[in-house]
């Protein structure tokens with residue numbers, strides 16, 4: 201794998217520069233602003249999301265934590281431009297999001313690889329689909345190294361484990377050098393150990409590249425392990441109930457120390473309180 205400095209070097213330079221002059225650096229991650237966002241799928245069902253206003257700083261890792269059905273995926277789809285909000289807007293680096301773009305990419309729970317293609321060919325699709333086929337020869341080996349899969353480049357995707365397939369999907373997402381990476385519960389189908397490794401690696405990769413990372417999760421431990429900030433969502437309609445900063449250093453995020461446990465318990469307490477309010481507000485049948 202590349203170290204952090206090498207990753208920054210790969211991602212944050214703007215074009216070639218003479219070998220003896222320092223290269224100009226720009227932040228790799230984008231600023232995200234969500235302004236007055238609201239959404240309904242069907243008028244009769246009422247709003248799914250309401251009055252969402254928040255900002256995410258370049259390079260920040262933010263988790264959207266909430267119970268099933270509170271609108272996390274709907275919000276993520278709007279951040280990705282895959283759907284448009286009924287009200288308000290998503291603004292990335294000053295541009296209103298009006299559709300999908302290689303600058304903000306989404307990674308889903310299922311890795312959706314072509315099983316008959318090799319790992320390298322699957323990763324190359326991330327460049328082909330964004331009109332960057334000329335970068336395949338250099339960029340595919342780079343991102344495979346980043347996700348620690350160089351040795352698997354020529355294997356068929358179907359020969360890989362679930363965790364390895366998610367790494368391929370991650371490499372494919374990273375190949376076009378996005379500014380924002382959006383993860384919709386990408387580790388939930390994996391066993392606990394694979395999940396933990398991927399959580400740590402994805403955080404390290406995002407930080408190394410300076411990427412803005414937004415992930416949807418139900419899992420408090422995942423949020424504490426990965427996020428700089430956690431937005432806890434209420435349901436019916438979905439809105440932000442808590443905005444929590446996770447101040448843990450990197451070793452503490454591995455989850456074996458008291459500081460991790462304290463952060464976990466504190467977040468679990470806030471999350472439970474929000475969930476309890478939602479439960480009380482939901483229609484009850486006895």
Ligand SMILES: Nc1ncnc2c1ncn2[C@@H]1O[C@H](COP(=O)(O)OP(=O)(O)OP(=O)(O)O)[C@@H](O)[C@H]1O
Nearest residue numbers: 241242248266267268269270271272273274275418
């Ligand atoms: N395409 C759609 N058409 C109509 N209703 C939808 C659609 N997609 C989602 N919904 C509804 O919107 C609400 C929020 O769904 P969403 O998938 O965003 O929640 P979520 O928090 O991501 O849930 P989960 O954690 O279970 O994936 C739910 O009530 C869901 O039934």
